[in-house]
Amino acid sequence: MIKIGYKFVGDQNKLVGFNASGTTITNSGAWWPGIVTSHSIDENENVTPVRYAGAASRNVQLFTELAQTFDGTISYNPQDFRILKFVLGSCVDAGSPSPYTHAFVETNNDGAVLEHPNTSLPAFGLEDSKSVLVAGSGLNFVRTLNGCFVKDFSLSLEEGGLASCSVSYVARQLSFSSGATTSVTADTGRPFRFSDFAVHIPSGTTFSNFKTLTVDVNNNLDVPNYLDGARTVGDPIPGNRDYSISLSSNADSADAKTFYDQYFIGGSTFNMMLLGTLSTGSRVLRWTFSGCRLSDMTAPTELGGVQAFDLTITPQISDALEDSSTFKYNGW
DSSP states (O other), X not given: OOOOOOOOOGGGOXXXXXXXXXXXXXXXXXXXXXXXXXXXXXXXXXXXXXXOTTSOSSSOOEEEEOOOEEEEEEEEEOSSOTTHHHHXXXXXEEOSSSSEEEEEEEOOTTSOOSSSTTOSSXXXXXXXXXXXXXXXXXXXXXXXXXXXXXXXXXXXXXXXXXXXXXXXXXXXXXXEESSOOOOXXXXXXXXXXXXXXXXXXXXTOBOSOEEEEEEEEEOOEXXXXXXXXXXXXXXXXXXXXXXXXXXXXXXXXXHHIIIIIIIIISOOOEEEEEEEEEXXXXXXXXXXXXXXXXXXXXXXXXXXXXXXXXXXXXXXEXXXXXXXXXXXXXXX
16 A cells, blocks of 8 residues: 655744743743744754674664754744844843833853743743645644754844844754644744844944844853753753854945954954844844954955955853834743
């Protein structure tokens, strides 16, 4: 007998986010993650072949499973910046009525987040589903991830395009279901785009020649696998936080001395703000970076075309404030 089913096709795929409540592996409160363009999960059951003396065979005798690890990457166009709560560590919701404000602040390992004790980064959950919404068509393919922690986050702006985000995470648990998927209300508003953003160095002074920007935040997670009778990993432990901001710019005589002589060669530190304004007063991101150092600058001399500067900025501290139409990013 040949089994034939409906094919899973991309138009019915869905990714849903959850807050974690009580414990890092308890999902609650579904939310829309943004305009997701891809989601990949690297599932490793760590299956190990075993051979032993006395089997009287050159072949593998059995297989056994070691620690389970689940790593994933989400790529999406942002309609809001809820993810910064899970990147930096803390979010304080305020404001009523709309617009609502969300203040994102760094957390360190001398503190604990409110959602669950004994961790300094909040966890979140994900549901990845492939569906065939035809009566009698068969089964769905639904994977639910619990206890997700952000390893690395990047926000990229390319000349003339949409803003794009990439989130690399580690998850503590994964479960499979062939049943119904979780409902979530889609955000039908447009995503942030390149032209919504401006770079201030320092705040109040904008530069008009930047063509690309990438902000990268790495939490350098240590992922333990304890002697606790379980194959799953424990709560990841944040290591040293690393920031890196990369910018490319058309070389400009008004900017050259400031960047090269004052900041790169001179070594002056400065503050920086990335301001994204999709709708004034209601959809705005102000991401501030303090104690910045221009750690690398290239200014190649080419025979033709507009000359370019490439800058790498290393901040010490960051925080962000967002205006949005969403009442709460937190689960309380």
